[in-house]
Amino acid sequence: MNSSVLIQSALLHDINHPLNGQRVNILVENGVISQVSTSPISAPENVKVIKGNDLFVSGGWFDAYSFLPDPGEPWKETVETFCLAAAAGGFTEVAALCGTDPLPEKPAVIESLIHKSQSQKVKLYPLGLASEHAEGKEMAEVYELSQAGSIGVTDGMMGGATLSLRSRLMQYCQSLNIPYLQMAYNPKLVTNAEVHEGELSVNLGLKGIPTASETVEVLASIEIAKWLDVPLIVLGVSSKESVEIIKNAKAAGLRISAVVPALNLYGTDQLVGEFDSNFKVLPPLRTEEDRKALVQGLVDGVIDGICANHTPEDVENKKLEFNYARFGAATYDALSHILLSGKTEQEMSAILHSLTYGNRKLYGLNVPKIEAGEKVNLTVFQKGNFELDQPQSKAYNVILKGQTLDYRIIETLLDK
Numbered sequence: 001m002n003s004s005v006l007i008q009s010a011l012l013h014d015i016n017h018p019l020n021g022q023r024v025n026i027l028v029e030n031g032v033i034s035q036v037s038t039s040p041i042s043a044p045e046n047v048k049v050i051k052g053n054d055l056f057v058s059g060g061w062f063d064a065y066s067f068l069p070d071p072g073e074p075w076k077e078t079v080e081t082f083c084l085a086a087a088a089g090g091f092t093e094v095a096a097l098c099g100t101d102p103l104p105e106k107p108a109v110i111e112s113l114i115h116k117s118q119s120q121k122v123k124l125y126p127l128g129l130a131s132e133h134a135e136g137k138e139m140a141e142v143y144e145l146s147q148a149g150s151i152g153v154t155d156g157m158m159g160g161a162t163l164s165l166r167s168r169l170m171q172y173c174q175s176l177n178i179p180y181l182q183m184a185y186n187p188k189l190v191t192n193a194e195v196h197e198g199e200l201s202v203n204l205g206l207k208g209i210p211t212a213s214e215t216v217e218v219l220a221s222i223e224i225a226k227w228l229d230v231p232l233i234v235l236g237v238s239s240k241e242s243v244e245i246i247k248n249a250k251a252a253g254l255r256i257s258a259v260v261p262a263l264n265l266y267g268t269d270q271l272v273g274e275f276d277s278n279f280k281v282l283p284p285l286r287t288e289e290d291r292k293a294l295v296q297g298l299v300d301g302v303i304d305g306i307c308a309n310h311t312p313e314d315v316e317n318k319k320l321e322f323n324y325a326r327f328g329a330a331t332y333d334a335l336s337h338i339l340l341s342g343k344t345e346q347e348m349s350a351i352l353h354s355l356t357y358g359n360r361k362l363y364g365l366n367v368p369k370i371e372a373g374e375k376v377n378l379t380v381f382q383k384g385n386f387e388l389d390q391p392q393s394k395a396y397n398v399i400l401k402g403q404t405l406d407y408r409i410i411e412t413l414l415d416k
Contacts, residue, residue: 004029004047005413007380008040010057013352017370026057028376031415035372050411052382059356059368060092060377060414064259065127065181065235065307067156067328071109072100077312077330077395079113083120085393089308089335090355090379092414093123095363097156105129105140107148114149123416125151125363130169130180134159139168146178151363154181157236157282157309158327163220170230179362181235181259182221184242185283189213194323196269196284204275206323209284211239218242222249222256231255233362237303238264238283240293247302257362258302260294261309262331263399265351266338267291277318277325278397281309295343298350305359306351308335312395319396330395334388336381337405375415382410 007026014020019038027035027044035041043049063086069076077085079098086094098104098113110126117124128145130153132138142153153173155161160183161169173180187193190210195201197208218234222245225232237243237258249256263281268288271279279285297303311328318325331338339351360367368377386408391398 004044005411006041006043006047006049007057007378008049008051010055010380012370013056013058013349014356014370015349015353024057026370026378028413031376033370033372033374033376036370050380052410054383055380055410056382057378057380058352059370059379060412061090061355061379062359062365063091063094063096063308063310064305064359064362065154065156066094066096066310067312068096068098069100069312070098071102071112076314077393079116079124080120081392081394082312083117083122083124085310085330085332085391086122087412088392088409089310089332090381090409090412091122091308092377092379092412093125095125095127095151097127097129097154103129103133104150105132105145107141107144110145110148110150121412121414123414127151128153130155131159131161131165136161136165139165139172142169142172143176146176150178152179152181154235155183157183157185157311159183160185160217163224166221167224167228170224170232171228174230177364179233181233182217183235184214184217184237186213186217189216194280195272196286198269198287200269200272204272211241211286214239214283215241215245218245222254225254225256231257233257233259235259235307236261236283236309237294238286238290240290243293243297243302247297247300250302257304258297259305259307259362260298260303261307262335262338263309263329264291265294265298265306266341275322277320277322278329278399280322280325280327281311281329282327295347298354299346304354305362306339306354308332310393312393313397315396328397330393330398333391333393333398334400334405336407336409337400341406376413377415378413380410380413381407383407
């Protein structure tokens with residue numbers, strides 16, 4: 001970026017910054033932060049001024065995991081619309097599993113995605129598949145994928161490796177110094193399940209996804225990590241039981257990290273209402289007790305990262321009978337509201353710390369500094385009342401579309 005930007009009187013959120021919690025002015029010139037001050041900064045000629053009531057600024061947000069169906073199904077979302085939506089959600093950088101045809105299991109796919117995303121506002125870090133065809137049986141070309149630029153490997157929210165393959169992946173990825181993200185879900189425990197197992201599933205006559213389908217996988221992965229003395233990243237934590245299990249594992253000295261989807265910090269299975277398929281997601285939305293435990297897990301440091309879990313779908317796969325609808329919600333456009341609405345100051349601080357520090361730590365990336373002389377990597381957001389009427393995502397399943405949001409993203413600033 002070559003233009004000059006002046007951010008005026010924004011409350012700084014960065015617990016490691018000496019000006020944390022104070023209103024600051026930040027001048028950015030030619031992609032570099034030139035001044036950070038609590039005192040007014042004179043606006044240079046032709047500078048873009050960002051100002052307003054209830055304005056906030058933090059380091060640029062990093063998404064720990066989302067899904068992009070391009071290449072393969074660009075009518076759901078393209079690299080371009082995905083990056084526009086991610087920026088609208090506050091992200092400057094995104095780790096994403098990309099592609100349905102071809103799948104991201106060949107180095108050429110990773111290289112193509114990196115090249116295609118270079119001109120976008122958001123920096124895209126492609127993830128590679130951990131297993132061949134995401135079937136969880138045989139290891140994919142993990143080394144070759146990492147050499148091509150894959151920031152990590154996973155089979156995403158829909159898949160998970162067998163215990164045998166999981167142990168090999170955890171060891172191999174440690175040797176390559178890249179993360180392997182294991183989804184905390186066993187779909188075979190209850191087949192064709194659709195929502196959280198509870199009162200709602202009974203009332204709607206739907207097969208429920210029990211908490212046990214998550215905890216059995218968390219416990220199994222922990223035992224493997226303990227046996228092999230390797231790090232573990234659990235993707236898609238959604239229950240209070242998992243939070244407690246992870247808390248105990250950390251207390252025992254295990255190198256375990258946990259990632260929670262943004263939507264699970266926001267709502268419960270009651271959002272499904274009368275079969276609203278936009279809230280049919282994996283992991284499922286569970287109870288208010290689970291939601292509160294997840295938020296507290298972030299505050300306590302039990303949960304390390306947050307993912308948008310943005311999963312675009314088209315009308316053909318969402319606007320149909322609930323049991324036939326695919327899992328997934330397009331969350332980017334409403335992301336700041338989902339994460340920050342109704343949160344206490346302490347909870348908000350923990351969420352922003354995960355978005356800026358925790359998520360990058362999962363991948364071994366440097367955290368952007370809000371200091372003079374540093375390349376700019378900032379997210380500017382605002383509290384108020386805003387209509388979500390023109391989403392940047394082209395997906396059909398954009399959640400909260402047409403509703404009033406409490407937070408919106410004003411600008412993301414990134415010098416790549």
